[in-house]
Amino acid sequence: MTTATATEAPPQEICRDTLLEKYAKGDEASVDEVRRRVARALAQVEPEERRAHWERRFLQAQNDGFIPAGRINSAAGIQLQATLINCFVQPVGDSISEVI
Template sequence: MKTTAIKIEPMDVNSIPFQEASLDIWDKKYRLCAKDGQPIDRSMDETYKRVARALADVEREEVREHWYEQFLWALRKGTIPAGRIMSNAGAQEHKPATSTINCTVSGTILDSMDDILAKVHEAGLTLKAGFGIGYEFSTMRPRGAYVSGAG
């Protein structure tokens, strides 16, 4: 029986088309747009360049271009940072009130209506800025516990 070697060519990741769902999510969540809704990022690669530039710009000036190329390579090869980084890195001119932080943790919630409502207010401001928020409820009294002043 004669065997034939199969030659497998390495895949060029840049030649793999994006799925329709990927493009839709990019367009709705991560593509940078001006205040009037007009796209600034014309392609996913422009988003990658914006993010790579923002990440590299925190490095010392003499190594910024090196890190820009490294970050851009990683993004093009499939590295996907957290959503707020993809959406907001390098976007300060168009979205000054946003952050690259994905999620925060609420301060300790005291077991009082005033503090609970204050934390709800903080949560509203946090969510408005595009962050997620986590809570730790161990300071709250258990279900069915006595509440003074409740009818």
């Protein structure tokens, strides 16, 4: 049995420009630098002896077309401790005084 693969689209300038405008941090000037920061940060939760392996895997996934959610691209690997959860719910109370 063979597996069909999607036709790979060439990199688009607007995609690169948007990623860099929204998610590049500090001196990052390329898509590769953003992807490496994210991959390195995601690998930090792994045991030290496995981090390099997972950093390579996370980087390869991005190079193969995986696009992390915006919060992950924005906050992974930066000094500011921010959530990597892209969507979360703030509970709303069940009375007028809690809603207002």
